[in-house]
Amino acid sequence: MKLLHIADLHAGKTLGKVSRNPDLEYALSQVVEYAKEDGTEVLLVAGDVFDKANPDNESKELIFDFFLRLKNIGTEVVVIAGNHDSYDFMKSIKGLTKLANVHIYDRPSKEHFLYSVGELKVACLPYPSERVITGADEDSKKSYAELVGKFIRFLAESVKDARFKVLLAHLFIAGSTYTKTEREATITHHYAVQPASLSDIFDYVALGHVHKHQRIEKAPTYAYYTGSLYQLDFSEAGDKKFFNRILFEDVQPRIEVVELSLKNPLSVFNIEQSKIMGELDKMKATPGYLKIVIKVEDKTKMPPLIEKLREELGEKLIKIEQIEDSDKGKPGSPHPGTLDPLKLYREYYQSAYGKELPEEIEKKFLELLREAEGSI
The missing domain is CATH 1.10.20 (Histone, subunit A)
Known part of the structure; x- marks a missing residue:
């Protein structure tokens, strides 16, 4: 049985005023093409389908079109809600998406959690918000990580008789390497689930939430974050993006990491003010979107220089950041996303x-x- 694992689509994501939906669509087209050529039977989507709880119409159209394209090639889709997805919105589209062979699990549930086809069983754990996971347990004095671990044990017991067993979950696993694009409140120590909680009953654990592709080495089974499908902001500039192919045929799954090409890669230029014009041709030739960090030497000359950059680089230039020597050693004002x-x-x-x-x-x-x- 052939599966693909993707996560963190963030449809509706913007960078400044620039929509990233074209970048997402470009990535999803590669996933569809791969699934078609490989004969993928099941696609696992590990949460954060949308960037906002109430997605815009363009983003919904993009995602629904993706689902329909997969239906047309015979691939079934299993989707869980992430922390960016609204439980209620995901629930509202479950009936519609079933027409495209898309199976949505909108919130943690001990009644509705299992996708089964042939010899495969997928236990689904949408993002367990503290309110939901605590309310579902009789012992609310346990820590968040303990409650999640208990829920995973229940899911593992529910699938143990299947030949192929998968956990599809949107979680923060302790020790994973994260970027600066996750919501910081959800990657604190309080929300960290221990790798040992990922039961060895599962043959593969398909994770979402962390935006960097990685294997959880300390887990007792094969457990992967596949990361976001495109560079979400300039903190991910230079990062490569991937999805996973999982082949079940013997006792252990065969896992292949597939690299995606990027429509608009992100690049950051750190340049001294006096050297800007000498680097202009290089910036023009760099594909995708740019952020320029300028070490300011003469503030009086900055306005015409910035105007020149915007004129020459046009829509490629997303952000200009100015750093002065007087800023060194000062705490400054962190970007809100870093707090x-x-x-x-x-x-x-x-x-x-x-x-x-x-x-x-x-x-x-x-x-x-x-x-x-x-x-x-």
């Missing part, structure tokens, strides 16, 4: 009350933070 809300709250609590943040308050803070993120 860790939990860390900031711990520091505030220590400063305000002279002691460490109690565990029960930390747990409540994270619960409220997730609720707030879900409403954005």
Whole structure:
């Protein structure tokens, strides 16, 4: 049996004012073409199909067209919701997508979690928000990681009699290497599930949530993040992107990592102000989108230089960042995406009350933070 594993599509993602949907469509077309040529029977989508809880019409059309193209070549699709996906929205499209042989699992459930075809069983664990995973367990005093681990054990027991057994999950696994494009509140120690929780009953664990392709080496079975399908922002500039092919025929699966080509790769140029014009031809010849970080030597000459860059590079130039020598050694103002809300709250609590943040308050803070993120 032949499977493909992808994750973190983030349909509707933007970079500044630029839509990344063309980049996603380019990646998905490669997945469809590969599935067609290889005779893929099942495609696993490990969450974060959309970038926002309420996706725009263009993004929905892109994803539904992808599903229909897979139906036309005879590939079934199994999808779980990620932390960017709305449970309710994913539930609302389940009936429609079944027409395209797409099976959606919108939230953690002990009743609706199993996809089965032939000798394959896929146990599905959509992103387990703290509110859902705690509410589903009689012992709410257990840690988040313990509750998730318990749920995974239940899923493993449910599929153990199948010949081929897969866990499809959207989780943060402790020790995994993440980028700067994941929501920081969801990759803190509090949400870290131990690799040992990925039961060896499963032959393969298809993970989503972390945007960098990697194998979880400490897991007791084959466990992979395939990462995002394209470079989501400039923190991923230079990163290659992949999906996995899984072939079940013997006791152990055969896993092949397939590299994707990028429609608009991201590049960052770090240049001194006086050398900008000498690098202009190189920047023009660089494919994709650009971010230029300029070490400023004379602020008075910057406005015409920036105007020249925008004129010469046009839509290729997404962002210009200026750094002055006087900025060295100063803490500055971090980009909002680099802030860790939990860390900031711990520091505030220590400063305000002279002691460490109690565990029960930390747990409540994270619960409220997730609720707030879900409403954005």
